[in-house]
Amino acid sequence: METLYITHPACRLHEMGDWHPESPQRLDAISDQLVASGLMDFLVQKDAREASAADVLRVHASDYLHYLQQRSPDRGYYPIDADTLMNPHTLSAAWAAAGAGLTAVDEIMAGRARTAFCAVRPPGHHARPGQAMGFCFFNNIAVAARHALERHGLARVAIIDFDVHHGNGTEEMFLHDPRVLMCSFYQHPLFPDLHAENPGSNMVNIPVPAYSGGDVIRALVADRWLPALSAFRPELVLVSAGFDAHREDDMGGLGLVESDYAWITARLVEVAGQHAAGRIISFLEGGYDHSALGRSVVAHVKVLGGY
Numbered sequence: 187m188e189t190l191y192i193t194h195p196a197c198r199l200h201e202m203g204d205w206h207p208e209s210p211q212r213l214d215a216i217s218d219q220l221v222a223s224g225l226m227d228f229l230v231q232k233d234a235r236e237a238s239a240a241d242v243l244r245v246h247a248s249d250y251l252h253y254l255q256q257r258s259p260d261r262g263y264y265p266i267d268a269d270t271l272m273n274p275h276t277l278s279a280a281w282a283a284a285g286a287g288l289t290a291v292d293e294i295m296a297g298r299a300r301t302a303f304c305a306v307r308p309p310g311h312h313a314r315p316g317q318a319m320g321f322c323f324f325n326n327i328a329v330a331a332r333h334a335l336e337r338h339g340l341a342r343v344a345i346i347d348f349d350v351h352h353g354n355g356t357e358e359m360f361l362h363d364p365r366v367l368m369c370s371f372y373q374h375p376l377f378p379d380l381h382a383e384n385p386g387s388n389m390v391n392i393p394v395p396a397y398s399g400g401d402v403i404r405a406l407v408a409d410r411w412l413p414a415l416s417a418f419r420p421e422l423v424l425v426s427a428g429f430d431a432h433r434e435d436d437m438g439g440l441g442l443v444e445s446d447y448a449w450i451t452a453r454l455v456e457v458a459g460q461h462a463a464g465r466i467i468s469f470l471e472g473g474y475d476h477s478a479l480g481r482s483v484v485a486h487v488k489v490l491g492g493y
Contacts, residue, residue, distance in 0.1 A: 187464070189491035190293060190302035191220075191229040192286045194236075197306050200279035202263065202271040207437065207474040208307065208321040216305055216470070219480030220487065228493055230299065234286035234306065242284055242324055244332040245359050250316040254280075254323065266318045280308055280323040287330030290467040291422075295338045300464045301490050303427075303483070309471040311353035311426045312378060320351065320378060327426050327469050328359045334422050335365055344420035344457070346370065346411070348403075348450055349428025349471045350438030352391065354378050356426065361386045367418040369411040371403060373431070373438050390414045396439035400446035403431075407453055419461045423454055429473030429482040437474045444485040451489040466490060 198210040220226040242251060254277060257264045263271040283306035290302035310327055312320030327345060334340045345360070347353040347370035360366040367388050374393030392406050429447065431440040458466045468490060473479035487493075 187300040188230045188298070189228070189487070190290060190299045191226070191231045191305060192234050192289055192302055193305040194234040194282035194286065196275060196278040196282040199275035200308055201273055202321075206269070206271075208309070210307070211476060212307060212473065212479060213305055215476035215480040216483045219484050223484045225484060225488060225493060228491065229487070232289065232293070234282050234289045234304070236281040237284035237288055237324070237329060241288060241329055241333060244336065245315065245325055245328040246313075247316040254318070270318050270321055276308070276323065282306065283308055283310065284324040284326050284329045287326050287424075287467060287469060288333050291330050291334050291338065294465050294467065295334070300466075302467045303487050303490060304467065304469045306470055309428070310469065311347060311349060311356050311428070311471050312351070313355045314358055319355075322355065325355045325359060327424050328356050330467065330469070331360070331366060331424055340421045341365060342367070342418060342420050344369065344415055344418060344423045345426065346423065346454060347372075347426035347428070347471075348431065348447075349426055350431040350435070350440055351377055351428065351472060352380065352393075353426055354380050357385070357389060357391060360388065362388065364388060367414060367420065369414060370426075371406055373398070373440055376438060394440070397441060399441035400443060400449075403440075403442060403446060404449060407450060412453060412457070415457045416460075420457070421462050421465075423458045423462055423466045425454065425466065425468040426471045427468045427486060428471030429479050432473070432475065432478040432482055434478040435473065435475040437472060444481050447482050448485040448489050451486050455489060455492070
């Protein structure tokens with residue numbers, strides 16, 4: 187069955203300055219590598235629909251949305267914090283990035299596809315209910331998860347996060363929600379450096395020290411994630427796919443390579459095949475070394491789509 191490649195032109199218009207690592211060129215690096223590998227020919231390309239305020243307000247506070255709307259600049263930049271800035275196109279890009287997940291959920295639940303990769307930015311997993319941070323404005327994966335639960339009537343959604351950074355916003359939004367199981371690893375200490383302990387029984391979020399390699403990550407996936415996912419029996423698997431744990435990415439200090447991302451993806455495909463009718467949606471999060479990012483996405487999408 188088809189694999190969707192979902193993006194939107196607005197996602198290339200948001201930028202935070204030439205110095206900023208979260209740049210539009212990240213999407214170019216991904217599409218270039220998918221084309222060069224020949225994989226793009228097998229993907230069904232689809233533009234995201236924009237999320238509505240009602241979609242976003244399932245996980246974000248109304249005063250936060252008002253805050254962003256009031257501060258969207260007509261020109262130049264508005265700094266939310268030292269490294270999270272708005273330009274005149276940021277909100278358009280954020281609506282589109284959140285809408286990509288909604289588009290994917292609707293297409294997959296209608297049976298028109300089984301898997302999807304959302305090549306979108308700004309990323310989302312640090313966005314809290316009432317705060318932008320860590321380059322993130324709307325929590326894209328959380329918006330999609332709540333849409334799947336409330337509009338499509340699913341009872342159990344798994345969220346997997348393999349970004350080098352802790353998906354603190356996603357964790358906060360679903361803490362103690364029995365309908366959602368979140369599994370992640372993240373380098374600790376490292377931004378956002380909030381804590382190193384699991385705060386709830388539906389969270390299998392595992393801190394790992396710097397310089398951990400693929401052998402460490404594969405072991406924790408096998409020993410911690412997979413038993414929890416098997417017991418949970420998700421009806422849909424959502425993935426916060428950050429590729430900044432790659433050994434070539436200076437944003438973190440972990441040691442993954444493309445084969446590790448392929449291995450993790452293969453395990454998630456197996457889980458989805460057993461419990462979720464094969465349904466997986468992946469969302470771009472981090473990944474700032476352009477070459478490593480593009481190569482890693484190719485490895486991920488190749489396994490995701492069974493190519």
